Amino acid sequence: MTQELVLDPTGATAGTADSTLSARTASLRGLTIGLLDNTKPNTTDLLHVIGDELQRSYGAAGSKLYTKDYFGTPASAELLEQIVGEVDVLITGVGDCGSCSAATVADGIQFERAGIPTVAITSDSFYPSGRAMAQVQGFPGFDFYAVHHPFASLTADEVRERAMTALPEVLRILGVES
Template identity: 65%
Template sequence: MAGREKLLDPTGFDDRATDSTLAPRPASLRGLTIGMLDNTKPNAVLLLQEIAGELQRRCGAGEAILYTKDYFGTPVKEDLLKQVVDECDVVITAVGDCGSCSAATVADGILLERLGVPAVSIVSDSFLVSGAAMAKVQGFPGFEFLAARHPVASLDEDEIRDRMQALMPEVLRVLGVES
């Protein structure tokens, strides 16, 4: 009889931590630097910019810096992750609108949280299962991420703005701040 085979973690985080503690939340976003982690999916940058702009208007957030991942389907690379952590106070990462990119978007948020940076990960509601599976694989099954109504990629600017407005109460709640 054959022995059991070891299942490899396709995320590359075989030695991942199981810390499920959120980074400390800021009392306010006033003057804080907002990181926007783009996963290269269509409309991700526009959604991120709309959210950052709204955080600046509502909460007095400071500069918003855009970072772009190499590939949407894997977690952020170590060097870019370090740069984001060094330069930002909070991060919004988006947009998961397929299975692998949703999982990677959630993994990115968890990585940021574990490094002490509050993060909001946004996937589309059609891929909640992928996001939840990644949170479980990462040892953080209760990680709260947000769902935008699907689709996102095919929307025009006004529709993206509508998605942003729908997400804002939850973005603020996850960041632990009031508008």
């Protein structure tokens, strides 16, 4: 049997072996949705469409957009602390390259460990990078969603279509009854 060494392309140290999800809620009614943008093209639009739909159809109280400093590394400790203090659930993405997919999954895991139910969104071409990061972070079963690649070059209508396609999986991962 051969062994593979998986390296973390974000430069972060490996996480603990904590694979416990934060507490889920069956409803988003009255909750604040955090939207963590990794600065990749079209990410803000995708996150806004999802956040708006969660407000309109699922009763979320509102959404707050946050932006990471750099797509290829996890969110800073300061940003993590700020978001944890201000939102009830988080949607983060979009990983549409190797290091940004890994960082998006690392973000999802660190927010879960901080008690915030989180959906990380990568693109399907870089799903293996996200899966490898989950392994490195000690959370091999971490569930995340992958939009169809390519993503950065989409029109506004195509971004909206991808967001609406993602919505059932976002709800499933959050544990929300649809």
